[in-house]
Amino acid sequence: MLKIKNYEIHLLESGRFALDGGAVFGVIPKPLWSRKVDVDEENRVTMSLTTPVIIGKDRKILIDSGVGNKLEEKLKKIYKVDFNYDIEKSLTDFGIKPQEITDVIITHLHFDHVGGCVKQIDGRYIPSFPNARYYVQRKQFDWANNPTELDRASFMKKNFMPLLENNVLDIIDGEFYLTSDIVVYVTDGHTPGLQHVFIRDSENPVFFASDLIPMSHHIPTTWITAFDLFPVDLIKEKKYYLDQAARNNWTIIFPHDPYIKAVKVKKGEKYFEISEIIEKRDNE
DSSP: EEEEESSSEEEEEEEEEEEEEEHTTTOHHHHHHHTTOOOOTTTTEEEEEEEEEEEETTEEEEEEOOSOOOOOHHHHHHHHHHGGGGHHHHHHHTOOOOOGEEEEEOOOOOOHHHHGEEEETTEEEEETTTEEEEEHHHHHHHOOOOOOOOTGGOOOOGGTHHHHHHTTTTEEEOOOEETTTEEEEOOOOOTEEEEEEEEEOOOOOOOEEEGGGSSSGGOTTTTTOTOOOSHHHHHHHHHHHHHHHHHTTTTEOSSSSEEEEEEEEEEEEEESHHHHEEEEEHHH
């Protein structure tokens, strides 16, 4: 748990899955990235689905929701989805009922980030958190409804259109404040309209990197994924936010690191690097 002035931030698991190592590390040669992560017999890297829940000021705010339970069997096998960490189960185990969630900030509409926002009951798709408002960027919403051939497999309309149909989705244009001390920043390198939640605090500000920095291994600025649509832009964005984090003592939370949940960074001789591990997996 991360504790700051007005909030507690609990880093829950909403699932685990696996992606091809070449896709996870893009142009980085396997002899380099394989020193840092293990792969299975199909060259897949295990990825976590870290879902922060922010508690404070009479709100319970969820950031993303994982894969959910609607994937076809074929995709479950391809992505090696582990449903032992379903977001509703994780919340319930933690002591939070789905109806207690007040806000869901969807960083973007890729299936591994938004899938848990909608569930299927008796053939109907309904919001998983019935009393929540859901937030997404207009650029991302428009892109998800008209993706390119390169990234269309990442978007599944059943994961987000029911939110619009049930009038619980707020489509936002640009940076916005959810509260006086929770601001949402926007980048476009990974996918247009990627949201990053920043919690202001004079001593220990917190930044949820989303897929700008999926894992701790992606802290070096040129270590990016094959899923990043605009890699040159992403590198510039990553440099900017890492520099802010190093200068201002931010804690960075990763969405997909199966071992390290949150860190502080510093500027090294060549790249930014971890200066302190703030939170690791319970079993590590």
